Amino acid sequence: MSSICKGDNSDLTEERKNATFDTDKMAAVIYGREEIASRRRQLTESISRIHELAESKPLVFMTREEKIAESCRKLEVLSRHWNQTPFNRDNEEDALHIYREVLGMEGHPLALHDTMFIPTLVAQASQEQQEKWLGRARRKEIIGCYAQTEMGHGTNLRKLETTATYSPDTQEFILNTPTITALKWWPGALGKSSNNAIVVANLLIKDQNYGPHPFMVQLRDEKTHIPLKGIVVGDIGPKMAFNGADNGYLGFNNHRIPRTNLLMRHTKVEANGTYIKPSHAKIGYSSMVKVRSRMAMDQGLFLASALVIAVRYSAVRRQGFLEDKTQKVKVLDYQTQQHRLFPSLARAYAFIFTGFETIHLYSQLLKDVDMGNTSGMADLHALTSGLKSVVTHQTGEGIEQARMACGEHGYSMASYISEIYGVAIGGCTYEGENMVMLLQLARYLVKSVELIKSGEEKKLGPMVSYLAAKGGHPDLSSLNGYVTAFEHMARRQAWKATEKFLKLMETGESREVAWNKSAVELTRASRLHTRLFIIEAFMRRVSRIEDIPVKEVLTDLLHLHVNYELLDVATYALEFMSSTQLDYIRDQLYLYLEKIRPSAVSLVDSFQISDMQLRSVLGRRDGNVYENLFKWAKSSPLNKSDVLPSVDKYLKPMMEKAKL
């Protein structure tokens, strides 16, 4: 995919010839193992040979109805190919990659079926219930989704208003939506596609509220697909992005379901209304950690996609002159352009590496929990909360800078970057709003500082042990020195924010008010802690690389990263770093921009994101941008006719009338 082909734009070919490393080997580092990277290439190659899977026209030319229809069409085609080599429908990573290639990132009608509906049945349904539903779900006899959030209540489970009241007479639960804010709102694939849903509702038995529980609810007739009586269901309307998804609303009006539709693996309600508690409480908690663990990687890949487009196009686009007055300069040679793109490129790599490490920590944790050791949970939960927040924010920033680095054509949907932005930036809000997430991590940091203050620093989790260390004068002659400097700033801010909070309580403020008055300082502490972790994860990954050329260029990228990061938070270095040191960091930063420059195109090629998946005219592998931009524009919907009906109807009469 990254190889040089005949007919490619010669500027891109020149860049690729200059690569100091093998992009396949880099891909193996990015995706963890050579087998995974080559598996991705193989799948991409196989998909490209199934012509029915090609997009009937660019997604950006489609209405929401057309996008959904296109996804449905392709899902039907895929359903006929799943069992052919090399596809393996049971491999989750395969499925994700195939969906990304074929369906793209804008959502589709089965998006929740595989990722939430089936896993919830697996985790929460009893043996008997699984026998009843799981096979049907896996064969796609039914399509399901997961309906939890409500119009007035985002991710706060405790505030849900939907009720499921048990009626012992009929052995049924009666579902109700007591207020407008209790409408289920946002669940993916709920609006139009799913005929079943896992619905989270408050379980009420004889006026006692047992809190939110999951229920299997049929929404629509399996034959006609018409909503059942007592159910109000529909699409919540257009969104900033994800417009190929039918996020939905759902309301109940005395809708009855059998008692046995409560998912009963952990909780039971007996026929007479006896409630049997789950054996342990924290169910669902770990799936949240799992989703957030993945986010660093997913977001890193969103950022990567935007950079593939921007870096390639910056090697194709020429503007102005430098030394040589006979040839215009590739815009990638401008320092301002490098400064817009390369620190983000370093972050994309860092996020992906951090993502892999977190996913690994998560599976470790599951094993530990199985062995009865839950000590790592708080550490990882806090970390993933912070990561989710920092990574989504920086990804959004980086994607927008990438788009702007493409000049005016970046603004065209032909670049597709604004769509990537819309999808990625959603991550700042879903799965826990970023400010809430930062404050969750802050709670952990405050507790940790309090432990140290009370002399119990031995109880500190491994990720916060640096909070107890002493900081020295920063020594920027090595990467470790940078880490020490960063640690010092993170520690200082964690202590400062904690002291502020404690002092406010001492002066008589309630815990909540003191917390609120320290909140911004606390979020600052959380960001520093998280950014420190990302730097360290990047370092750990690079240290394990064996291929020398790959390691060399990633070491340069890591240097770029630490210099950029440290400069970016240098406000916290007041009275601790000198102006001379800061100047040194800046000089290093500019030096590493220059060092990365020759490898830039190969560094983005190494993500091995196919043209099919990229969906960008500007980011094409072959670099033949302008002729294809013209082709793309000519085929866009407004150009179907020379004269728009609205011109005939309104403008022509208006002009004619003016002549009278």
Added chain:
Amino acid sequence: MSSICKGDNSDLTEERKNATFDTDKMAAVIYGREEIASRRRQLTESISRIHELAESKPLVFMTREEKIAESCRKLEVLSRHWNQTPFNRDNEEDALHIYREVLGMEGHPLALHDTMFIPTLVAQASQEQQEKWLGRARRKEIIGCYAQTEMGHGTNLRKLETTATYSPDTQEFILNTPTITALKWWPGALGKSSNNAIVVANLLIKDQNYGPHPFMVQLRDEKTHIPLKGIVVGDIGPKMAFNGADNGYLGFNNHRIPRTNLLMRHTKVEANGTYIKPSHAKIGYSSMVKVRSRMAMDQGLFLASALVIAVRYSAVRRQGFLEDKTQKVKVLDYQTQQHRLFPSLARAYAFIFTGFETIHLYSQLLKDVDMGNTSGMADLHALTSGLKSVVTHQTGEGIEQARMACGEHGYSMASYISEIYGVAIGGCTYEGENMVMLLQLARYLVKSVELIKSGEEKKLGPMVSYLAAKGGHPDLSSLNGYVTAFEHMARRQAWKATEKFLKLMETGESREVAWNKSAVELTRASRLHTRLFIIEAFMRRVSRIEDIPVKEVLTDLLHLHVNYELLDVATYALEFMSSTQLDYIRDQLYLYLEKIRPSAVSLVDSFQISDMQLRSVLGRRDGNVYENLFKWAKSSPLNKSDVLPSVDKYLKPMMEKAKL
């Protein structure tokens, strides 16, 4: 409009009752004069009474075709009302306000007709030409646009490739598009609506290139609206936003136009091909400064719109608890929420005030130039370059934070904030790409520092005289002390970047390479210079206010602004400010967040942006968000039928087949 009405959300009413100032008086300060503010209210009121001007459905439910048709429909309605009281078609500000109310911000077919086509005819066409075309244009017998930028060439006039070759035999110009990158690309209203265009092309006479000149070119038949022979014209496809506009492409294939279609007010080509030079060269330059002068205000209003939505919704939305455990807290009471919104609110005010000041400076300049004094041109040109860049960037940041502050519903198009973002952020790229703009200002800063170094500081423009001053120890006990501190940082960075550039040249680098290697440092200097100017403009405006309650709250907002700004650039304060001083600034910042809190809703009400113009369910004046969100969603396109055709066609058969 801002008054309290029956049936309003009671939380919003409570906020409004607490206002310490009169929002009409604040509006007079925002829009410069009481007459202007009340004129806006009057126009809005009149428009609301013309029912034909109501949107036939929300814009966000429409395809591009529908958006354009909707605009055409309304333009036709407007054309029947222009001559009725209180409308005044000759008042540019009136027209802008009416268009914003009725058509919105997503563009429309006449957008370039009034703002570029007619003004260019006025400025560049000869008396004879004006007689021929101007009346027709004003009556809208013809619709025109302005076609300058090309696919491969943004705003760089010198690189245009389109040619107009004079043929003395036939006394015609022959227009050609020699390469694909020479296609006119992006001009608004070019694709589908206009039947005429001012086309900028290189004027060639007997193999001599006289550079770019404006030509009047008929594109389409006036009766049939079909493109003329030799002309390729169409829409450039969907964009990140502005999808109600038909930005177009245009190519010429030996297309002939009469000699007299060269706009000849300044330049002439005689029948025999003799070229007559314009009397002075810098034509068009001042219109660029004019457009950029306006941008600070336009962007300030975009930011204001997003904040109206986010602040109102934050007073309606309740989440969690603080002191009082019986009632959930308005999210506007959280410090993190205030920190997301209020510094942007201060900036919105600052940008609008700065915009007015710059527009005023521009008209001063025009008078000076008329008197033969061009000395202020460089200063203002440099300033508007920097302003454009800083303001668009910070506006984008602020709008996105406002959107995220609305939680998950911010992501819905019901908030409309992402559309505002898309429109506003375009400003980072059009009218001069931001990095290029910053470097233009930097050129002026470097020249200024060089003047000081050579002892010629008396030649400094008024806006850069502080570069020659000496900085002292910062004294944060007064606003002037903040300005002094900010000046010191801006001065330090301007000097530092200049020294770096000069030193690189001394070591043998060419001017271009030295400039490129200093580019990022130079842009940093430009940003500081610009942000300093914005602070000062804000201060100047507040100092002139007479109404005490209005002045008090704006003084608080100004304090918030300077503390936020100084903290945001504190990296430049290393070895110059102490950690204690920085802590003081933070404390002040949090203090002013609290101080602004009770006035927040009234501060956004004061922008007096009507619901019609706002187009946001979340931002409704009455605060009745949730019921209207449900209503909005139910009426969205996907809910036209219970079962989507694509479900019938693909999903149902897939599920049925799985059952076999």
